[in-house]
Amino acid sequence: MHSDLHAASGDAHEPLRGGFTSTRFVLVEPSHPGNIGAAARALKTMGFSRLVLVAPRMPQAQSDPDAVAMASGADDVLAGAHVVPTLADALAGTRWSLAMTSRTREYGPPPGTPREAVQDAARQVGAHGDIAIVFGNERTGLSNDDVERCSALAHIPANPAYSSLNLAQAVQVLAYELRLAYLAAGEAGAALSAAGAVPAGSPLATSDDIERMYVHLENALIALGFLDPANPKKLMSRLRRLFARSGLEREEVNIVRGIAKNILQIKGRDRDDEAR
Structure with a gap:
């Protein structure tokens, strides 16, 4: 008997569209294959599929037994993960990106909570195209150079007495918040379209x-x-x-x-x- 909690859905074959297909989840130098598999599972439960791995610390991370086991049915997302050597490659073609960090930076975009950040994400992806959510290595997080390469910065306001979130847990939090924001934006966009009042935005630079x-x-x-x-x-x-x-x-x-x-x-x- 399975003990997994399944995300409720009105349609078992929900089509991926809009922000769900335009959002990349980028893991920079992930160390543990199990976290990569769990991240793939986190994405699929929320309707996402685009996973990018930047210089993973282990060879053939996508086929590692621990990764496959932790993916638990999200094998397609795991197998389809794009592996690139640098964050610059992972962000190529994106028009907005969000760096997730657990510590305050002296320089870089001012941080916000995930709920605040995903509202910006919904606006950017709705008007301009691909965006990326960037997560750092399990032990060291993102470097200052990586943070400076992103458009915005956010942190999850966890318990200050024990704020250590597992990488896949952080991915799950952002994927959930993005799902809510994209569904809400889709409903609002449909209403504007029906009223003939969809605003046209100027294209952002990549x-x-x-x-x-x-x-x-x-x-x-x-x-x-x-x-x-x-x-x-x-x-x-x-x-x-x-x-x-x-x-x-x-x-x-x-x-x-x-x-x-x-x-x-x-x-x-x-x-x-x-x-x-």
Whole structure:
């Protein structure tokens, strides 16, 4: 007799659509295959299927017996997990990303709770396309560089006396909150569509476009003498935080890159080809 709790659903074959197909769950350098399998199960119970593994610590993580056992029926999600070498690869093509962290960062986007963050996720995915939810390694979490690469930051407000959530548990919390947000957004969108009042948003820049902008801007600041590459301090980190708060549109990225290009041309150091 099974003791598992099954998620209630009005349709055993619920079609995946909208945010359910546009959301990537990214695990950075996961250490334990059992956690990967459990994360796959957590996603499937909430209607998600896109799992990305960044440089997992064990070879053939998807076929590891512990991973398969913990997937417990979510073998399709586990087998379909995309394995990439870097977080940049995992975020390629996304237009918004959320870094999950358990500790306060001096630099980076201001943190929010999962419930606050998923409201932004629902707005971004509804108007602009793929987004990503990023989780760190079980022991060390996400590096500062990984956090700075994401658009927003959130933490789960667990019991401060014992706040250690298992990786798969954290994935389950976010998948649940996202499910509620996407279902609510779908109902609201259907009502707006019926009324002929669906707003059109400007396309956001992709993660890779924004990273190229930062390279271009950094080169321009060095050319101006405003940034000392030997002693950069936290200038680029602060600029990343500033731009992350704004939700950069594609045209805005092009404007910043145009400014950087003109600075480099005036200084005789046009590095546009390097920044592409």
